[in-house]
Amino acid sequence: MLDAVVVGAGPNGLTAAVELARRGFSVAVFEAKDTVGGGARTAELTLPGFRHDPCSAAHPLGINSPAFKAMPLDRYGLEWLHADLPMAHPFLDGTAAVLARSVGETAASFGPRDAGAYRRLVEPFLPQWDTLVRDFMSLPLSALPRDPVTLARFGLVGLPPSTWLMRRFKDEKAKALFAGLVAHVIAPLGGLATGAVGLVFALAAHAAGWPVARGGSQAISDALTAYLKDLGGTVHTDYEVKRLDDLPPARAYVFDTSPTALARIAGFGRSYESYRYGASVFKLDYALDGPVPWTAKEARSAGTVQVGASKAEIGAALDDASRRGRAPDAPFLITVQPSLVDPTRAPQGKHVFWAYGHVPNGWTGDLTDAVERQLERFAPGFRDRVLARATAGPPELAAHNANYVGGDIACGAASGLQLLLRPKLSLFPYHTPHPAVFICSSATPPGPGVHGMSGHNAAKAVWRRLRQER
Numbered sequence: 001m002l003d004a005v006v007v008g009a010g011p012n013g014l015t016a017a018v019e020l021a022r023r024g025f026s027v028a029v030f031e032a033k034d035t036v037g038g039g040a041r042t043a044e045l046t047l048p049g050f051r052h053d054p055c056s057a058a059h060p061l062g063i064n065s066p067a068f069k070a071m072p073l074d075r076y077g078l079e080w081l082h083a084d085l086p087m088a089h090p091f092l093d094g095t096a097a098v099l100a101r102s103v104g105e106t107a108a109s110f111g112p113r114d115a116g117a118y119r120r121l122v123e124p125f126l127p128q129w130d131t132l133v134r135d136f137m138s139l140p141l142s143a144l145p146r147d148p149v150t151l152a153r154f155g156l157v158g159l160p161p162s163t164w165l166m167r168r169f170k171d172e173k174a175k176a177l178f179a180g181l182v183a184h185v186i187a188p189l190g191g192l193a194t195g196a197v198g199l200v201f202a203l204a205a206h207a208a209g210w211p212v213a214r215g216g217s218q219a220i221s222d223a224l225t226a227y228l229k230d231l232g233g234t235v236h237t238d239y240e241v242k243r244l245d246d247l248p249p250a251r252a253y254v255f256d257t258s259p260t261a262l263a264r265i266a267g268f269g270r271s272y273e274s275y276r277y278g279a280s281v282f283k284l285d286y287a288l289d290g291p292v293p294w295t296a297k298e299a300r301s302a303g304t305v306q307v308g309a310s311k312a313e314i315g316a317a318l319d320d321a322s323r324r325g326r327a328p329d330a331p332f333l334i335t336v337q338p339s340l341v342d343p344t345r346a347p348q349g350k351h352v353f354w355a356y357g358h359v360p361n362g363w364t365g366d367l368t369d370a371v372e373r374q375l376e377r378f379a380p381g382f383r384d385r386v387l388a389r390a391t392a393g394p395p396e397l398a399a400h401n402a403n404y405v406g407g408d409i410a411c412g413a414a415s416g417l418q419l420l421l422r423p424k425l426s427l428f429p430y431h432t433p434h435p436a437v438f439i440c441s442s443a444t445p446p447g448p449g450v451h452g453m454s455g456h457n458a459a460k461a462v463w464r465r466l467r468q469e470r
Helices: 011-022 103-110 112-122 126-138 148-158 162-168 172-183 194-208 218-230 259-266 297-301 311-324 368-378 394-400 453-469
Strands: 002-007 027-030 085-090 096-099 234-236 250-255 280-288 302-307 333-336 351-359 386-392 437-439
Touching: 002 011, 002 453, 011 027, 011 218, 011 250, 011 453, 085 172, 085 297, 096 103, 096 172, 096 194, 096 297, 103 112, 103 172, 103 194, 112 162, 112 172, 112 194, 126 148, 126 194, 126 453, 148 194, 162 172, 162 194, 172 194, 172 302, 172 311, 218 234, 250 259, 250 453, 259 437, 280 368, 280 394, 297 302, 302 368, 311 351, 333 368, 351 368, 386 394, 437 453
Parallel strands: 002 027, 002 250, 027 234, 085 302, 250 437
Antiparallel strands: 085 096, 280 351, 280 386, 302 333, 333 351
16 A cells, blocks of 8 residues: 555645655655646647747746755756846836846836835845745644744735735836736735735745746656656556546545545535635747847846736736636736747747736637737737747636636635635645545645645645554
């Protein structure tokens, strides 16, 4: 009998399996798709030689992940590549705000009226960042805080809505960039703890950057898989699990799935019926004949580029997708330019470009024209450089990854109390109604992102149970 079976080979499932195997437990992973990766995959979606990331592309939480830092993933091919700037946010007048590794450079890009306010916001937390991120991403009771004072100070700043935090700023550049940071979790700007979301992304950039993985996001999943196999674990792909009886006998079962799928497979009935799924995205992957012709020079050297003319425009786009049930006319875009730093991603002189805008859950329309109109505002001539495009709306995203219910790439709405307490109100979120069954997906704390910490935290709950049995 195996000690543990993991269902789902996304970053969290693979991390949970590695953590258990490192502690001497026998582990097997079962994945429905023909490759490992979940939200961290890479494929030729457009033309031969152009390698795209169907979901995640830039990894500020991955390079800062305490779980990944504790693993020798570099020995298994994972290499982080950094653009000159982690992120840029261009404006219609040809200028840009930037999120640079340097706090000073970032603050200067906001202008003199907001430079001091930004410094006062982030500088108190940077010296304690390594401890803070471990405490922040290990909550709730998977580990006691190592620095409860700093964590409490962070909570005082971050728990209110981001709209409160943005009152510190006077001008549009700082407000728009920070609003864009919050939008990465597809949360309305006025939601609980959205200030913490924006602050974490900013601190992550200053601490370690917003890199891409050489060769694509698949490199993260492949490194985790190779490490797991060296530890004695096994991985089975093309193995769809429809019920627990489809799995071999084990002392514990760990699900890197949505709560909906877990309830169906494990027979938990209505246990997660109150769990909410949020807005989706419309994703485009481009093969380009050259780099994106951004008007703002800063955007030409940034790994990630946020596209939204103002805080108000970004907020309206988020509200359209998450509250009003309609696709925005001027979508807020998150874009990534991997081939600026990784020549393996496209033929010589060509580029890959990754972009998405927000749409309602389950939306079946086509946002391509709205996305490209938005890009043309900040990069005139963009359409002339398009060699090919691959589009994916909510139905296609859900078909690609069953965890994306209705196309929700966060595996559950990251708004309200559910941003912090997921998948239900509990001090033990990785436990389920069955004592031998656990959940480790992005539906559990600390939530969405390629960081493996949900898997790491769930693995702690699993090995405590297994040790008690022994």
